[in-house]
Amino acid sequence: MSAAKPATSGAELLAGYRPGSSSLFASPSGTLLAEGTYFAVPPSGRPDGLADLAHRVDAVLGVAEAAGHEVRTVVGAVPFAPGADAHLVVPMRLRRGGPPVASVSDEAAAPVKQIRPVPEPERYAAAVAEAVRQINAGRYTKVVLARSLRADAPGFDPGPVVRALAGREPRGYTFGVDLGGGRTLFGASPELLVSRHGAQVTANPLAGSAARSDDPAEDRRRAEALLRSEKDRHEHAVVATAVAEGLRPYCSSLTVPAEPSLVRTATMWHLSTLVTGVVADPAVSALRLATALHPTPAVCGTPTAAARVAISELEPFDRGFYTGMVGWVDATGDGEWAVTIRCATADEDGLDLFAGAGVVAGSDPRAELAETTAKLGTMLAALGLEHSDVV
Template sequence: MTTVHETLRETDIGAVGTATALLDAYRPGTDRFFASPTRTLLARGVRAHVAHDERPLPERVRDALTAARAGGEPDPVVVGAIAFDRTAPAALVVPAALRRAPALGADPLIALSAPRPEPVAWTVRPVPAPDDYAAAVGAAVDRMNAGEFAKVVLARALDLTGDREPDIPAMLQRLARRDAHGHTFALPTGTGGTLLGASPELLVSRRGTTLVANPLAGSTPRSDDLAEDVRRAAALLESAKDLHEHAVVVDAMRTALAPYCTALHVPERPTLVKTAAMWHLSTTITGTLAAPSVSALELACAVHPTPAVCGAPTALARQVIGELEPFDRGLYTGVVGWGDADGDGEWVVTIRCAEVSERGLRLFAGAGVVASSDPAAETAETGAKFRTFLDAVGAAL
């Protein structure tokens, strides 16, 4: 297949409508859409799938990009997603065509409202039931208080079925326009569905020898009342439970990234970031790579899964997740993004997402559980996190 590689002229940077045109052009099944605070990408078709074999994933990706460049593509890019279980097949491809634009947040047209969801008779089934999820959190807390492990992230799901096939482009529009400065994505799962979401969390990016990571851990729901919203944000910054949860994640990221860097800057205290639904504790880590050959994907694989989506220690937390969660996470809490043949790229934690099929949607949300966690509060937190997607489809708990 002939590759079409479209790039922006310098005069196009910041042009009104450039980024939203890619959002409007997205079509499910054939396209892969990814938007971040730095750029917007629309990949169409497949030039090559990244192989699934015993070799490390970064090596397989590098070989796919090298082959694409040897085949005449001057600037090949891989786009897609990696599962929570790193041994599972990745949904990564070198696209046949790639269009690029500046960030959605820089396009004035992103401020226009997306069409409201059409009325759909949604049936919502929680997996597990809220009481069962709270019981699982309680069981994990008991084990942590007994000294078994330090943290685990427990997730639950909502299965939504409606009286018509989900309108994926319309849902993507609402997600992108609701949090235009975040990370929005839509791509085939590799198993017949579509992974769709709006993540606030950058796992790691690389540009030249500069890396950036932005772990989020510790959160609280937003409020429609301004005074209450501010109070909740201030309380989050002082919450001993949330600060401890956040510190576990930041320390793990520091330990994993330091061997790759000649310099690594980790702020002493977190700040706040907000989405339309949540406040999060946030730390922006920056570093200078010792070896320019280390790709963004290699860095992402070095830190995935972080305690923000798994727990600590990692191996034991994964075991607890397998015991207490009644479903396979699939691509949820994996990694989604892009990387090029020079090693640059952006890889985002796959949260605030759903897997969409002709039959309906499966939504995911999780909460970080530590020894001081309250089961009712963690259940409520996951309910708040579902709001991002429930609002996009016009459903409610």
């Protein structure tokens, strides 16, 4: 993080986060608070903006250096669709601090007046059933289908929710990104797409999930059942293999564990593989690695092209930045990019929450509906709502 200010506490940066005028990204390795906009990365103008995104970011960082601007870091978010515009900026000011710590926030967000599911739960279950039919017909082998909740909350302030998420999930990747026009992307993702620090490359694909239980014995049973599940292990193996294959051309060495492990959030158990490697060419930035991986089968499906078509046919909304990537990259190539899940997009009237589930040949529509409800728990808890508020 070149040109960042001297280190301070993550809590201080969280307290200084102001939606609309700053963006925040907090991870187990530290916290970034980006204030103002010095220069925005221009849109591509190509059908696949990912193809030249790293080049455009390098060009903007070069402009900042040539002008003598002290910040040489780009911060922001990249959407799910390859043709949609990313929102990435060189900030006017960049402050760096330690990672967040577990805490309880007593701040209150604007009250949510009404929640509407998009689509209705039965329509989502029907879409999952249709996806299983298409999988059995050989159109693709996996697709990730999402659903959304529209929460009416005039005057909603994402700031308290971002601080609550950072305290609730300090081992995750908490973010609040100013999208302009009064819109904010915020959430707490458990999944690291990829990071690069010096020559060290790390990715942590997650796939295969189970809801947590408040009963310790039942919670352990669910975790052990997930670790033994052939369906979930297969789903996870597809994702872990895709990530490893995506990174291998850029690394001089790569370590991929043979077996998945378990990781937990406050609401979910996940199967996890920690992939580590050494970048072969120091000119390959964290963002270049991220664009090589995005989207993984964990958020799209496989084969990618066929899964994208199915998503466009079966999901009745535009994902926007959901299942994209969020993070930062600096002029040295270091950076961190998380998968944009467990998130919401806020505007002046309220917010849209998102969650998805991986559909394969053996998927049960009701079980996938229940999984999306459990995944929505991260955001619902931060909003002071319960699972009973949704189906």
